[in-house]
Amino acid sequence: MKVSLFLSCYHDTLFPEALKSTVKVLERLGHTIDVPMQQTCCGQMHFNTGYQTECMPLLDNMLAAFKEAEVVVSPSASCVGMMREYYPYLAEQHGTHAQAEAVAALNAKTFELSDFLVNKLGVEDVGAYYPHRVTFHPTCHSTRMLKIGDAPLKLLRNVKGIDLVELGAKEECCGFGGTFSLKNADTSMAMLSSKIKNIMNTGAEICTAADTSCLMHIGGGLHRLRTGIKTLHLAEILASTEEHAHVS
Template sequence: MHYNTGYQAEAMPLLSRFVEQFKGAEAVVVPSSSCVAMMRDHYPKMALAIGRVELIAEVDALLPKVFEFSEFLTKRLGLEDVGAYYPHRVTYHASCHGLRNLVLGDGPMRLLKAVRGIDLVELQGLEQCCGFGGTFAVKNADVSSAMLAEKTTAVLNTKAEACTACDNSCLMHIQGALHRQRTGVKTVHLAEILAGDEGALR
């Protein structure tokens, strides 16, 4: 968030730290489509701006090993059924970065459809932004709130017990509105559903 909200100088050390921490990894799996999109879109430019030849090479070598969570399961491992059990009514929100930047396609939905016991309900306006967008929600609060209202209305219309997505920032934004309205509807990350073996809705 530092880099794409104007704090580019402050973001540079974070790039170096990320590379140092993960350059030896076989795969880096990230439960956030917006984070992976930021890395793929901006890390090469950041490395060039820093100007260290070694860092540029390390970024080029590391980025192909960085995966969003559902992308890792479906595209790298070729999995859809992970043996999960989640007996709840659930709807899925497609976050903007996963949909448009990473082009996750129907991967998350295929994973959800394979979950035992789940009652998966399609969300109207599935591809519409929830209105968060990081500092967009602060700088354009009225627009963000209007977009969020449309999204939460769509969620409530599904009668789902939970709304899931691949990005915690979207889930945080949606959960805030659902909580303030005392709807009782929860937000859960896709990974939490796929880890389910007893069906507890936390």
């Protein structure tokens, strides 16, 4: 299948490894990757901060970038969530009927990576090898908005060598929330302190998730506290093999 990659601007700019890993996993499964260069940002940050009209050119740009795509996949659950949940809202509140139709067409072919692998392709074992103690944080947007369920866990359970440990109070928000983490930094950090406590209780070396934005927040706190625990996107674990083990 020809898969068009929805990069998400922060993965593209700040965390390219998650994208390179997504490419590796999908190519390993025999798919062809296409990267429409016109794409920039989905508008999630602007939308969640209230800058709705500013999102409209971004929405148009995304619609144009993926117009010809067969299927669109992204390692960012929250960006796919933005598209699925709020592009229809934007088209209705600020756009046209044509935009609403184009949004519906885009959403019908757009998937978060683990949802694509498990629920669309029916693949649970991607041939990965990762001999580390890992805990998984189910991010709010992946579970409550996209409802991908335990697709990431199904993939992780099939990773060779992995020591997967369950995270306590795993469904509780880490406190990131986009600009919430700046505007309400103290409350955001109070939430993160609970998440960090639970991660530390697992004894894991690595905390993974289907979304780097939450991991940027969690990892930023883990590093500030010098816990020695790292964060890694799910795709990076899935990309790691016995031949090419991921060095964290």
